[in-house]
Amino acid sequence: MAFPRPVYYPPFNITRAGHMVLSVRDLARSRDFYTNVIGLVVSDEDADTIYLRGLEEIGHHSLVLEKTTGQPECCRIGLRVLTDEELEKAARHFTSIGLAPRWAEVPFQGRTLHVADPFGVPYELCASMTRVDRAIMKSMHHAGGAPLRFDHLQLHMTEIAKVCDFYTSLGFRTSDYLVAGPSEDLVGVFMHRKDIPWDLVFLRGSGPRMHHFAYVVSTAQDMFRACDCAGLFKFGPLVEHGPGRHGMGHVQFTYFRDPDGHRLELVLDAPHLMTDVENEPVRWDPEKRRNAIDWGNPPPRRWYDDATHFPGIEPKIMPMTPGRVALEDYLATFSR
Ligand SMILES: [Fe+2]
Known part of the structure; x- marks a missing residue:
């Protein structure tokens, strides 16, 4: 399989995946989960919206929860670009390839561009947010997993090769990729703009759907404290998987489900940098x-x-990728 060559000089400069906008049914319950178990800090809130951030983040928010009476959804994924000039370039580029970008007014963010990618995934791009204090110095207020910053997100998509081509054209580089089946189909790509191996992770599955988003914690003990707080605040069953270690990526993790079923991962910091061209x-x-x-x-x-x-996006259904093992099947092998 010929893997796409990286584009070192993309049409505009995305710097990283920066925030998520999710809808939830019960803001108070979500606030309880995200502040007491995960340990995010509330930057602002009203009757319909809560804005949260990690302890070291100086931008206003990395998670926005919007109240809904319908099904909880992933409303948008936030990408940061370096400057407003890059936003202008982004608008021109998206228009030139047949997408339909539009400018939006978003509270606590600078100029913001909304666009759906060719697969229907909704994004919002901005270069700046209202500046807030880093909460990292205020140790007396740290709670739950004490997450430092937004790290990455993972999407389930049906056509990984096409997805990889598109995001490569925007300057995303690939740290790792997965192949499976007799024809060695591309079934996963880990792509990044910042200097670690992941911003956007795409795995083959029924999609487009948002599988999880992740925050970095300082130590493994922070993950255990988040799990303890989940038990303490009666969210124990929402600890879904882990603590454990990813073999691929070599990072320790714990996955949680929030009260609406959105999945969040706490991870330790990335094990290596991806800056140099030797990182193929x-x-x-x-x-x-x-x-x-x-x-x-x-x-x-x-x-x-x-x-x-x-x-508004009905996912295309895909069978489970061969070779993946679920806990239920794994445990069944012991009872045979
Ligand atoms: Fe992850």
């Missing part, structure tokens, strides 16, 4: 993945099956 995409076939040093039980079946929908 690493290919992972099933054999190499079997030899990775992950540990812990496989995830429950719902970890593979469940994901958050985008507004």
